[in-house]
Amino acid sequence: MEEPIPSQSGTSGLVEYQTHYLWAVIIATLLSLLLVVRFFEIQIIKGRDHEQRARIDHITRERIMPRRGRLLDREGRPLAYNISEHNLAVIPHFLDRYPETLPRLRQLLGLTDIEYGRIAQRVQRAMTPNRRHHRLTILRDLVSNRCPHDNTALETGQDPAPLLWCSACGGRFEERPERAQRCKYDGRPLELSREGRVARCPLCETTYVATPVCPEDGAPLDIRPTTLTCPRCKRSFEDQVAIVKSHLHELPGLSVVTSIKRNYPEGFRMSHLLGYLNQVNPRDLERFPNRYRHDDLIGRAGLERALEGDPTHPFEPNLRGIPGEDVFFRDERGMRQRIAEHARVAANLRSTPAVQGDDVWLTIDLGVQRIVEQAMRRHPNPSGAAVVVDVHTGRILASYSRPEFDPNVWSGRLTREAKEEYDNNPYSPMMNKALSAFPPGSVWKVVTALAALNEGLVDHETTIDCPGHYDFAGRRFRCHDRSGHGEIAMVEAIKHSCDVYFYHLGEMLGMDILERYSSEVFGLGKPTGIEVGERTGQVPSKDWHRSRSGGWQPGIVLSTAVGQGGVLATPLQIARLFAALANGGRVLKTRLVLQTTDQQGKVRRRFMPEVERLIGLPAEKLDLVHQGLVATVEDDDGSGRLARLPHVRIAGKTGTAEAPRVLQGVSEELARWLLRDHAWFAAYAPAEQPQIAVVVFLEHGGWGGRNAAPIAGRIIDEFFRQGYGQLPTPEAPAPSASPDEDLDGIH
Amino acid sequence: MLLKGTDYRLRNILALFGFIMLALVSLINLRNADLYSAKQFHYAQIVWYLIGGVMAVLTAKLDIAIFERLAWPIYILSIVLLVAVLLVGVEVNNSQRWLMVFGLRGQPSELTKLGLILVLARFFQRSQQAERYTLRTLWQPVLVIVVPASLIIIQPDLGTTLALVFVGISMILFAGVKMRSILALVAIIGVAIPFAWQTDLILPYQKDRVALWLNPDQFKWDENRKQRIDKSMQPEQALWAVGAGRLTGKGGGQGSKSRLRSLPEMQTDFVVAAYAEERGFIGCFGLIALFYLLVAWGAGVARDARDRFSALVAIGVSALIFWQMFMNVGMAVGVLPVVGITLPFMSYGGTALITTLVGVGLLFNIALHMQRR
Incomplete structure (x- = not known):
């Protein structure tokens, strides 16, 4: 430093520091006082609140899962409900520290090497830093009090x-x-x-x-x-839950977790209609943001899927319900404290209760469903469907499709082998054939007949000669009766299902009119209004054919007139069509849901029958077709005579649709099956006062009259025999198949 | 002001006792905070106190002129280190504040505080003006403040920046500024803060903190996601902890341990929250009073210093202790927005503690050579 510190010259400057010092002390005093006042406010005035709040260590939110609603039949018999399931869960981290746990578990439960290997593999895969502290389910559905095969309550065995x-x-x-x-x-x-x-x-x-x-x-x-036996399947079991629980001290890291599982007591019988549940996948989580969490269950097919529920549509049936949230505090010792006691310090936090799922009552009658199932099972054909519809309300009383699947298996422990077996089954067990579209064949002729009658092209006297074939546009279209039916009129033509007669009608009508009647008058090729996903079938037009590889040819109209060509319809659509013929021309929305009720059994919403459209054809024209349908079953030479019953008169129509398919690399038996015709039979009964419409469809089942008609006859027989319908008294006035006077035609 | 007319010697001894008391309170408090979080900061802090104590004694014994000579070298070294921090610094909590030297982590911004005080004091010593200063004659001190402040704010470390600026302004005001210039300075700050806000010199998280401070309820609850917003947790938890102390406190080691998970800076920025819960209002009053008395003593030292350099160094060190204390405690009790700043003596941190103790050494150096009047 060049110059010394000037001690004297600075003195004059230092004098003013007395004031600055005072200012500094004043500022420091004021600000320090501010802090002290603030401490006083926090610690003395609001001290009690803060102390209470400080006791809360953290806020926990737990989701309250709603109870999934039951599915009930129209009488309230349960078709799907919830049961508890015991799963074995593990925290992988512990298994790292206690490697003896898994071998001990194997010994305790008597696991097979495959099961053990699978568990060990899952645990090994979960040994990542992220997942090793999270609970992992390693065994599902431990045996405790019900049979894992059929969910029957287990009994303490006499001599297991x-x-x-x-x-x-x-x-x-x-x-x-x-x-x-x-x-x-x-x-x-x-x-x-x-x-x-x-x-x-x-x-x-x-x-x-x-x-x-x-x-x-x-x-x-x-x-x-073993200690337990299943009264139904007679198998013996160990009480796995009891074994694990009594040895938990030897199994560090393991725990038995109870969760909910869906049970379908009717199993196979209703599988397609009800659907099943399984875990959400990443696609679901993306599709419904914030609605599901990992490991949640979601409805997968049928009603479980269709009625899964959407919180944004509060009036629609909601099986799942809406999850609630439980908010509570934990103090520093981890003890749970109710939020209400801290209302003053946590005004924003509130628990919300879960909204329980609706119980859904179906229009299905379990008794009718059983009748249909048993009737169908008598026939050896492996694939098909049958539907019973109330003709006045459009309610579906029974809907059955075969082969079935087991919704209990699909909702539970579906092994890869079982899944593969289902996937490789050539008869498509996962497909609901009552709602799948097939060529309808001759049952479609009622549409052609009514169109031609209404257009005035034919009347009850008009006869057409059937020589057994019909030459059109250089092609010979054959009648199923090669020898021909001779001169034939409407009622006879329906009764014999004469192809040539309907070829003529088709040619006279033309494709456009035929298409208009099918879709606009009868509502075919359109959804039927059923709550679950369905195929809409197909009413082909000229344009549709032009867009296809074969292109439009004039001859196609002949095929279309007899339900071939490009025509596709679901058994349910045919049932709806026949219900409309039976009830005087009202095309109804077909329904599966009767009502929804809440947990207390109070009806939340009842679904009333709805008329979708009116056919609007004059009564005598409907009556003529009705006569034909009755003759089909009741006459000795009718094509549907095998459906005839002694005590119930039936109006019906057979159908035999050509639908050959060729698959490579299948067994000879299967290849032959695929070449056979579809067998159809559609009917309503009793003919005088119709109550139900029945459609039986056998995929590649052969002749409709021979194969499908007896099944329909049996269904109708059992339906009335078991008292599900009222048979008309002999003096009761005859056909109710007359249209209401005030209905306007749709022309 | 206090103990006016008493012997300088007595006042210095009382101040020494005050600092020793603060050190002991600090170590006990830090040990208790460690107890809650199963950490071992207080052992290291004892070592830092020993090193800092030795350095303080050395500082007190040296000729004050040496520090006047060292002012620029220290300042320039700290600037170089600040630039180095930006280039090769260690990032902790998204902020690049530390330098690794010989395996030790140091915060160069602490050295800057000392450098700034010394350089400013030297400036006012050299410019022997008869009149009070105006803004025009103050461009050099302003530049001396702005350069390190800018380097520190981009680390980002708003707390240290504010401390530097406040210390600098305190020193300038103490040196004597015309009233007109003071008003102009206020106007400049009034413009600078909105400017810094707009140009994102103040970062979004810092803005959040200010918004939270102005309106504590705003961030408590996210309506859309139906959950608490984390931002609010730290100051809220601190407030609860402070409040839980009530009049007499829960006693040493009796605070709620588990809250540490939501109060992560319990050994550093929020050290006073742990202290307040244990010692209650009485303890907090005592702590503030102790700080206040020591700062007042420092201001007295400045008033009675034998030359301008000493006076300004003394007021600089006092201001440094006071403003850091005020900002840190004010933040913990919610009268100020959350800024990361340590509580002198109390918070864990080697560089900060040594800086503070060297500053105390300087104070004693000046106090021992006070002008007898």
Whole structure:
């Protein structure tokens, strides 16, 4: 430093620091006082509130899941409801620290090597830093109080058969009863191997051994006593939940988690209609933001899917309900505290209750459904559908499709093998054939007939000669009766289902008029109003044909007139058509939902029948077709005579639709099946005072008159025999199939 | 003002006791905060106190002229380090404030505080003006403040920047400024703050904090996502913790431990929240009073210093302690928006503590050579 610190010259400057010092102290005093006052406010005035609030360590929000509504039939019999399910969950992190847990679990539950391997693999995959502390479900639906196969309540067995388990290879066996040749549970013949020491059921895969020695490695088998038996399937079980719970101290990281599972007591019978549930996938989460969380269940098919519910449509049936939220505090010790006690410090936080799902009552009558199912099962054809509709209300009393699937399996533990089996089944078990479109064949002729009658092209006397074939545009169109029906009029033509007669009508009508009648008058090729997803079928037009590879040809109109060509209709659409013929011309919306009720059983909404459109044709024209339909069944030479019943008069129409399909690489039997015709039979009964319309459809089932008609007859027979309908008294006035006077025609 | 007319020696001894008391309170409090969070900051803090204490004693013993000579070197070194921080600094909590030297983490902005005080004091020592200063004659000190302040605000570290600016302004005002210029300065600040707001010199999270401070309810609840907004949690939790202390406090080690998860800066910026819960209103009053008395003593030292340099260094160090204390406590009790700033003596942090203790050393140096009047 060049110059020394000037001590004296600065003195004059220092004098003013006295004032500046005072200013500094004043500012410091004021600001410090401000802090002290603030401390006083926080700690003394509001101290109690703050202390209380400080006790709250964190706020927890838990979702309250609503109860999913039940599905009930029209009488209130349950078709789908919730049951509890015990799952085994694990926190993977603990298994890292206690590697003995899983082997012990294997021993306790007698797991097979496949099951054990799958669990070990899942746990291994969850050993990531993110997932290792999260609960992971490793075994679903532990056996506790109901049978995992059919959900029947288990009983404490009288003398339950012990299970044999090989601790070395994990194989599970059962003791073979003395020289038994058939499976204890399903009666299938057993497959014997290893000089008769091992017998295996090909269906349920139970393996029987004669002596308690493992056939794989010769190790002595553990005899595991069982305590429970299923009264329905007779299998014996260990109480897995009890086993795990009583050994939890040996199984660190494991816990039994109870969750909800959907149960379908009618299983196969209603599978397509009801659908099933399973976990949401990423696509669902994207499609419905903020509505679902991982591991939530979502309706997948049928009604479960259609009535899943949308919170934005409060008046529509909502099976799922709306989740609520429980908000509470935890204090520093982790104790739960109610929000209400802290209302003053947490005004914004409020719990919201869940809105429970609606119980949905269906129009289906379980009794009728059983009748339909049994009637269909009598026929060997593997694939088909049948529908019963109330002709006055459009309510669907029964709807059955085969082959079925098991919604309990699809809602629960669906193994990859089972899924593959369903996927590879050539008869499409997952498809609801009552709502799928097929060529309708001759049942379509009622449409052509009514169109021609109404256009005045023919009347009841007009006859057309059927030589057995019809030459048109250089092509020969054959009648199904090669020898021909001769001179034939309307009633006879319907009765014999004469193709040539309808070829003539088709030619006279032309494609455009035929199309207009089908879609505008009868509402075919359009949705029927059913709540679940359906096919709309197809009413072809010239333009539609032009857009196809084959192009438009004049001959197509002849095929269309007899329900071939490009015509497609669902069994439900045909049922609706016949219901309209039966009720005097009202095309109804077909309905599956009768009403919804809340948890207390109070009706939330009742769904009334709705008329979608009126056919609006004069009564005598409908009556003429009605006569034809009655003659079809009731005359000795009618094509539907096999449906005839002694006590109920039926009006019906057969249909045999050509629908050959060729698939490569299928078995000869299947290939032959695919070439056969579709068999149809549509009817309403009783003919004098119709109550129900019945449609039976057999995919590749052959002749409609021979195959489908008897099934429909049996359904109608049982329907009235079991008292579901009122048979007309002999003196009652005849046909009710007359249109209302005030209905305007749609022309 | 207080103890007026008493012996300088007695006042200095009382001040020394005051600082020692503050150090002890700080260590006990830090140990308790560590207890809640299972951390071991207080051991390191003891070491920093020892190092800082030795440095304070050395500072007090050295000739004050050495610091006048070292003013520019320290200042320039700190500027170089600030630039280095921006280039090779360590990022913690999205803010680049630290330099790694020999495996130790240091905050160069702390050194800047000392450098700034010394350089400003030196400036006023050199410019022996008879009149009071005007804005025109003050361009050099303003530049001396603005350069490091800009470097620090882009780290970003709003707290330290504000502390620097407040310390600088305090020193300038203490040196004597014309009333007209003071008004002009107020006007400039009135323009500068909206400008900084608009040009995003103040970052969005800092704006959020100001908005939260002005309207605490605004951020409590997100209607759309139906959840609490995290932004509000830290000051709210601090407020609850302070309030929970009530009159006498819960006692050492008896605060709610678990709240630490929502009060992450319990050893540093929110150290006073832990203190307030344990010691209550009485303890808080005592702490503020202690700070106030020490700052007042520092201002007294400035008044009675033997030359301008000493006086301005003394007021600079006092201002530094006072403004940091006011901003930190004010933030914790919600009278100021949340800015990251440490509480002198109390907060954990090596560089900050050493800076403060060196400043205290300077104060004692000046106090020991006061002008007898």
